[in-house]
Amino acid sequence: MISQRTAIRLSDGRELIYFDETPDADRAKWPDTRHLPPPPPTSQLRYDPLVDEWVAVAAHRQTRTFLPPSDKCPLCPSTPEFASEIPAPDYDVVVFENQFPSFSDRVKPDEITALTDMVPVRPGIGRTEVVCFTSDHNSSFGTLPPARVRTVLDALADRTTEMSALPGIAQVFPFENRGIEIGVTLSHPHGQIYAYPTVPPRTEAMLRAARKHAEHTGGRNLYADVLAAEQKAQVRVVASNEHWTAYVPAAARWPYEVQLAPHRQVADIPALSDEERDAFAPLYLDVLRRFDALFGKPMPYISAWHQAVVGEGRELGYLHLQLFSIRRAADKLKYLAGSESAMGAFVNDIVPEAAAQRLREAL
Numbered sequence: 001m002i003s004q005r006t007a008i009r010l011s012d013g014r015e016l017i018y019f020d021e022t023p024d025a026d027r028a029k030w031p032d033t034r035h036l037p038p039p040p041p042t043s044q045l046r047y048d049p050l051v052d053e054w055v056a057v058a059a060h061r062q063t064r065t066f067l068p069p070s071d072k073c074p075l076c077p078s079t080p081e082f083a084s085e086i087p088a089p090d091y092d093v094v095v096f097e098n099q100f101p102s103f104s105d106r107v108k109p110d111e112i113t114a115l116t117d118m119v120p121v122r123p124g125i126g127r128t129e130v131v132c133f134t135s136d137h138n139s140s141f142g143t144l145p146p147a148r149v150r151t152v153l154d155a156l157a158d159r160t161t162e163m164s165a166l167p168g169i170a171q172v173f174p175f176e177n178r179g180i181e182i183g184v185t186l187s188h189p190h191g192q193i194y195a196y197p198t199v200p201p202r203t204e205a206m207l208r209a210a211r212k213h214a215e216h217t218g219g220r221n222l223y224a225d226v227l228a229a230e231q232k233a234q235v236r237v238v239a240s241n242e243h244w245t246a247y248v249p250a251a252a253r254w255p256y257e258v259q260l261a262p263h264r265q266v267a268d269i270p271a272l273s274d275e276e277r278d279a280f281a282p283l284y285l286d287v288l289r290r291f292d293a294l295f296g297k298p299m300p301y302i303s304a305w306h307q308a309v310v311g312e313g314r315e316l317g318y319l320h321l322q323l324f325s326i327r328r329a330a331d332k333l334k335y336l337a338g339s340e341s342a343m344g345a346f347v348n349d350i351v352p353e354a355a356a357q358r359l360r361e362a363l
């Protein structure tokens, strides 16, 4: 749990917030001593008229750091020899604005020029932040103590509330990419938070489905009904406790995919109660251990928090965590090839009921 929150500015003006588990850390004592250039001009959004979706274009991200050695890790605490992104010599959980943002609230609308009549362009207004789960470079989320998972959840709640209140934000999306197989460029345990200026395509699709379901059932919530059906069927449930259930979706797209949902319908992480936040940690850590045990080595995964949108359709949202891996066998990865990449039509080689059974028996 957070007992002290300290916000500072890095030398280029970006915000950094320490979430400390003890109340006595003097964070203001450690200013950023680097002389960083101003943050890069941010991205633009281009409208793809063929599919009615927005695509973010952020050229400056090509220059970001790629798998630096641990003594040059920008997410480790600073040392006398190396000034990292975090000025303090230690930290519990820390969040800061991404140096190479996909979206940013610093964008100037007049720098955006139109392309053609068919392709409107708009500034990539929004915000992207990095969340460091621990100062231990060689750790992983799955080995964090439950108390730290709670602190991370509280930090995500804080960030969701603040970023949802920024002008023009449609959805706040916390996620973790883990493993070089996923494309992680920094091995230090960390996640990210995107505050999108438009509702992302997957959320649009989920809203459409939820709206249709509500219309046909006199206002019932789609996700709540899906969860209830999975709890009744049990065959795809991997683990559960008083407040959460972890199950493999019946039509999972990925070889190993688990969704963790609270039993009470809440819109987002800030809406979770104390008890629900405490109950999340042991269940999630259990599922992560099962993932790693499947093939006897760390699973590359994506862990994605689906929160309600900020604006229209918010009442349809049901908070849940989607965890999935691209590993389908000890030495095989699932690549998004022709059918998935070109057509968005997934073919899953692992039967979801078998995946659930393997996960249940993995420990």
Ligand SMILES: [Zn+2]
Binding pocket: 070, 073, 074, 075, 076, 136, 137, 188
């Ligand atoms: Zn590190």
